Amino acid sequence: xxxxTWVWTGYDPAAEQLREALCTLGNxxxxxxxxxxxxxxxxxxxxxxxxxxxxxxxxSTAAGRQVVNEDLVxxxxxxxxxxxxxxxxxxxGPWFSPDTHALLDHRHALDLRRxxxxxxxxxxxxxATVLGVEQTRLVHMGxxxxxxxxxxxxxxxxxxxxxxxxxxxxxxINGNVHRYRALNRRHxxxxxxxxEEPGTVWLNCRTSTSDIAxxxxxxxxxxxxxxLASSVLRPxxxxxxxxxxxxxxxxxxxTVEKTVALHTSRDTAISDPLAEAVDRVSTAADFPALLxxxxxxxxxxxxxxxxxVPGEAGRILRLHLFHVLQTLSPHTADLDVGxxxxxxxxxxxxxxxxxxxxxxxxxxxxxxPEVSRALLNYRYRRLPRACRAAAATGRTxxxxxxxxxxxxxxxxxxxxxxxHSGRWLPDHSRLQHHVGSAxxxxxxxxxxxxxxxxxxxxxxxxxxxQIARFWANLADFDADTGRYRIRGVVGxxxxxxxxxxxxxxxxxxxxxxxxxxxxxxxxxxGLLRRLPVWRRQELIExxxxxxxxxxxxxxxxxxxxxxxxxxxxxxxxxxxxxxELDWDAYRARxxxxxxxxxxxxxxxxxxxxxKASKQADVLMLGYLFSPFELRDLFRRLGYDxxxxxxxxxxDYYLQRTSHGSTLSQLVHGLVLARARRxxxxxxxxxxxxxxxxxxxxxxxxxxxHLGAMAGTLDLVQRGLTGxxxxxxxxxxxxxPLPALSEYGFSxxxxxxxxxxxxxxxxxxxxGVPDSEETPIRVVLADRAVTIAPGETCTLVxxxx
Numbered sequence: 001x002x003x004x005t006w007v008w009t010g011y012d013p014a015a016e017q018l019r020e021a022l023c024t025l026g027n028x029x030x031x032x033x034x035x036x037x038x039x040x041x042x043x044x045x046x047x048x049x050x051x052x053x054x055x056x057x058x059x060s061t062a063a064g065r066q067v068v069n070e071d072l073v074x075x076x077x078x079x080x081x082x083x084x085x086x087x088x089x090x091x092x093g094p095w096f097s098p099d100t101h102a103l104l105d106h107r108h109a110l111d112l113r114r115x116x117x118x119x120x121x122x123x124x125x126x127x128a129t130v131l132g133v134e135q136t137r138l139v140h141m142g143x144x145x146x147x148x149x150x151x152x153x154x155x156x157x158x159x160x161x162x163x164x165x166x167x168x169x170x171x172x173i174n175g176n177v178h179r180y181r182a183l184n185r186r187h188x189x190x191x192x193x194x195x196e197e198p199g200t201v202w203l204n205c206r207t208s209t210s211d212i213a214x215x216x217x218x219x220x221x222x223x224x225x226x227x228l229a230s231s232v233l234r235p236x237x238x239x240x241x242x243x244x245x246x247x248x249x250x251x252x253x254x255t256v257e258k259t260v261a262l263h264t265s266r267d268t269a270i271s272d273p274l275a276e277a278v279d280r281v282s283t284a285a286d287f288p289a290l291l292x293x294x295x296x297x298x299x300x301x302x303x304x305x306x307x308x309v310p311g312e313a314g315r316i317l318r319l320h321l322f323h324v325l326q327t328l329s330p331h332t333a334d335l336d337v338g339x340x341x342x343x344x345x346x347x348x349x350x351x352x353x354x355x356x357x358x359x360x361x362x363x364x365x366x367x368x369p370e371v372s373r374a375l376l377n378y379r380y381r382r383l384p385r386a387c388r389a390a391a392a393t394g395r396t397x398x399x400x401x402x403x404x405x406x407x408x409x410x411x412x413x414x415x416x417x418x419x420h421s422g423r424w425l426p427d428h429s430r431l432q433h434h435v436g437s438a439x440x441x442x443x444x445x446x447x448x449x450x451x452x453x454x455x456x457x458x459x460x461x462x463x464x465x466q467i468a469r470f471w472a473n474l475a476d477f478d479a480d481t482g483r484y485r486i487r488g489v490v491g492x493x494x495x496x497x498x499x500x501x502x503x504x505x506x507x508x509x510x511x512x513x514x515x516x517x518x519x520x521x522x523x524x525x526g527l528l529r530r531l532p533v534w535r536r537q538e539l540i541e542x543x544x545x546x547x548x549x550x551x552x553x554x555x556x557x558x559x560x561x562x563x564x565x566x567x568x569x570x571x572x573x574x575x576x577x578x579x580e581l582d583w584d585a586y587r588a589r590x591x592x593x594x595x596x597x598x599x600x601x602x603x604x605x606x607x608x609x610x611k612a613s614k615q616a617d618v619l620m621l622g623y624l625f626s627p628f629e630l631r632d633l634f635r636r637l638g639y640d641x642x643x644x645x646x647x648x649x650x651d652y653y654l655q656r657t658s659h660g661s662t663l664s665q666l667v668h669g670l671v672l673a674r675a676r677r678x679x680x681x682x683x684x685x686x687x688x689x690x691x692x693x694x695x696x697x698x699x700x701x702x703x704x705h706l707g708a709m710a711g712t713l714d715l716v717q718r719g720l721t722g723x724x725x726x727x728x729x730x731x732x733x734x735x736p737l738p739a740l741s742e743y744g745f746s747x748x749x750x751x752x753x754x755x756x757x758x759x760x761x762x763x764x765x766x767g768v769p770d771s772e773e774t775p776i777r778v779v780l781a782d783r784a785v786t787i788a789p790g791e792t793c794t795l796v797x798x799x800x
Contacts, residue, residue: 017701028329072351342703356707382408397470
């Protein structure tokens with residue numbers, strides 16, 4: 001395997017869904033899993049095509065309860081192409097399947113540079129004839145509505161006929177996540193099929209409740225020396241099929257090209273999705289030309305986004321970037337979509353939008369800022385819904401949902417199934433109100449990186465103000481402590497959602513939540529002061545901001561409670577009274593304790609009793625903020641945070657974390673890169689292999705973990721460089737991590753395209769491309785330099 005190519009050899013049914021997820025191809029508009037084209041959905045195979053933002057809501061009965069879930073819809077399967085050989089006696093043999101036929105060899109190659117998946121295999125049937133097959137597919141990065149599959153058949157020492165069935169299959173359900181099997185999963189309805197001579201079939205359908213029209217058209221052509229024996233278009237009730245019979249002989253390969261167009265009623269600048277799909281596929285170029293334009297589009301994208309790191313780490317980072325770009329590409333800038341936690345690669349988490357943009361936007365901000373802005377616009381459009389959600393609980397401001405989908409209502413389940421015990425349990429994850437702070441943080445970081453003051457002064461300011469207003473309203477003054485407290489929340493840890501034996505869910509004074517709330521209030525006050533007078537007045541009138549609110553925010557931002565115990569920042573008030581867990585005993589009893597909450601519940605216990613975290617909580621503060629910023633935040637709150645206190649806090653939670661989230665190693669790796677470098681690589685390495693090795697045991701096959709993948713890119717770009725964009729400058733404080741001592745990438749910083757950052761042999765090289773833009777100010781710990789366009793500056797870094 002090269003640095004740009006990933007190869008899977010052999011055929012392993014048990015690992016097929018993992019490979020399908022990792023071999024997904026997409027372009028930001030839609031993506032298709034790397035399923036084999038001849039197999040329909042089963043426990044082994046899970047073909048899936050998902051269009052960004054295409055959701056549908058269904059009601060189900062589970063365990064005697066009525067539940068409603070909104071899901072990213074598995075659309076009709078365009079990939080289907082199966083084949084069989086005519087036997088010597090004239091009868092057709094069985095349709096080929098890797099599950100029933102002997103494979104002499106089998107290989108998948110994912111080419112990241114070109115954005116293609118190539119499959120090569122040879123199979124021998126019961127008459128000892130061997131047929132070679134090579135398939136190459138793409139989901140076009142230039143034209144977001146096109147995909148294509150080329151199949152080349154080669155006969156070895158025999159002549160005869162093969163029958164090919166090219167199909168659009170509307171008989172699909174959301175079947176990728178086995179534990180959802182008891183729920184209603186049929187989202188596609190009103191399927192109609194038809195044909196357009198000479199070689200196009202089409203399928204039109206609608207989602208059952210959201211009523212999104214979806215249309216696909218497929219053109220199948222054969223390139224061969226001999227004439228076609230037959231070509232018949234056969235639309236059926238749920239499947240549009242093109243049957244072809246082709247003569248084949250040694251030395252005369254048969255090439256079948258299937259080109260597909262996909263449109264939905266969510267598209268702009270179209271009239272009818274079906275007419276558009278048929279027209280687009282009928283005018284599409286042949287496969288070689290489509291491949292050329294697709295590869296050219298990827299080449300342009302790689303120039304803007306690539307990251308260069310030597311060795312195996314670099315290969316994995318490029319795979320991660322590939323999947324980020326397939327989910328969030330320049331085409332995303334035209335869509336009303338958020339950051340799906342599992343990409344467009346599977347159905348886990350139902351395609352919902354959590355807080356993962358917190359780990360994704362830092363990379364995009366400096367490469368594809370137009371995509372970052374579109375993702376923030378998704379949040380802005382749902383600001384009225386967030387304000388209504390707050391009002392429904394008696395609060396002011398914006399209470400963003402923990403899980404968001406089509407319209408921004410709370411999509412988190414009220415009950416969830418523990419597969420270890422088989423019991424349905426109340427789900428309190430909707431109390432993770434810190435998602436609002438993540439949105440505010442993303443707004444601020446995007447504007448710092450891009451210089452987009454227009455967004456900051458309009459939509460960004462409105463979001464910040466309403467999020468700040470919510471935190472100020474949620475904070476209650478405690479006369480006993482003289483501080484403000486935020487009660488009844490759940491922090492990023494997620495394990496702890498209530499105090500042991502408490503009748504009501506929620507925790508008090510989660511340190512991460514409170515510090516982030518203080519940060520939001522502080523940033524919003526600063527922004528209000530800096531806004532032009534006319535814009536400030538316009539904003540105050542628009543949101544009906546009372547004159548007494550900002551002074552109250554100022555007070556709260558300086559007096560929010562942060563709990564401590566034994567010289568440690570407490571995860572929440574009362575954390576020190578919890579019981580210590582016997583970690584060694586549980587590791588000895590179970591293969592993995594990543595989902596310790598499920599294990600304990602199955603034992604009749606609860607993780608709420610223990611000092612045990614699923615993932616970083618307090619330590620998230622060290623992930624988001626530099627040591628300087630964090631000290632400044634705590635100082636504003638009236639606390640002294642020195643290096644020793646922070647080191648003790650890091651050590652304390654490292655010993656009490658099960659890493660039940662793929663984000664956990666990522667956060668710990670970046671924090672340790674600054675606190676304890678010797679141990680950082682262990683966590684960085686785990687974060688890198690989380691999905692390729694499926695370390696959570698079966699979850700990656702249900703969709704990659706987009707936040708963790710993007711976070712590893714940010715770990716290099718921001719974590720190893722200490723990169724910050726603030727005060728109209730690039731701040732750098734490189735960390736000497738031996739395992740990742742060399743790296744390079746280009747940034748789009750404000751008006752500058754392609755600012756090069758390279759580290760090697762103790763040197764940091766920064767190059768600013770020639771332009772008419774103003775020089776860039778670069779600040780390091782011990783010096784500041786100004787680099788003009790067209791100049792390159794090489795800095796010697798200290799050895800420690």
